[in-house]
Amino acid sequence: MDDYKNPASDTPYGQPEGGSATAARMKLSEKAAEVKEKVADFGRKTVDNIDESRKSTADALHQAAAKLHLGGEQLSGAAHTAADQISGAAHVTADKLRSAADYIRETDLKGMGEDVKEVVKRYPGPALAAAAVLVLRAMCHEPSARARRCTGSCRAVPRSRSRL
Numbered sequence: 001m002d003d004y005k006n007p008a009s010d011t012p013y014g015q016p017e018g019g020s021a022t023a024a025r026m027k028l029s030e031k032a033a034e035v036k037e038k039v040a041d042f043g044r045k046t047v048d049n050i051d052e053s054r055k056s057t058a059d060a061l062h063q064a065a066a067k068l069h070l071g072g073e074q075l076s077g078a079a080h081t082a083a084d085q086i087s088g089a090a091h092v093t094a095d096k097l098r099s100a101a102d103y104i105r106e107t108d109l110k111g112m113g114e115d116v117k118e119v120v121k122r123y124p125g126p127a128l129a130a131a132a133v134l135v136l137r138a139m140c141h142e143p144s145a146r147a148r149r150c151t152g153s154c155r156a157v158p159r160s161r162s163r164l
Contacts (some may be wrong), residue, residue: 047109054104061101068094 072090107115120127 050109054109058101058105061097061104065094065098065101068097 068090072087072094
């Protein structure tokens with residue numbers, strides 16, 4: 001029997017199927033595929049943006065490290081004991097910045113997340129304290145949060161002036 005010529009034939013579930021139901025199902029399927037593609041495209045663009053940010057951040061840190069090394073060299077050539085100490089500190093800081101730049105450049109977002117998990121496992125107390133400070137600071141500096149929650153007491157704690 002030629003059921004493909006009869007648009008109102010029974011479906012495998014025993015329901016009559018008309019042309020409008022088939023058209024609606026096809027349109028729904030097309031929309032679902034379109035949404036799926038848009039979500040995948042959004043995901044790809046997000047990852048690309050994060051990767052580009054990683055590269056520019058690493059480049060900026062690398063440039064800062066180079067400038068600190070140069071400044072450290074200039075201080076070292078013309079300085080006394082204090083300047084030598086500053087030069088050494090500049091070099092140590094520059095090395096740390098260069099190391100951070102290399103890490104950011106070479107580690108993808110997933111790897112960074114795994115590293116954070118490892119640090120939290122290894123040092124849970126300090127990690128929890130740091131997270132609490134970040135949350136409180138974000139709550140007090142978010143404009144909408146300040147209007148809702150803060151009555152002037154959420155200002156950042158003033159830093160004490162330390163003596164050198």
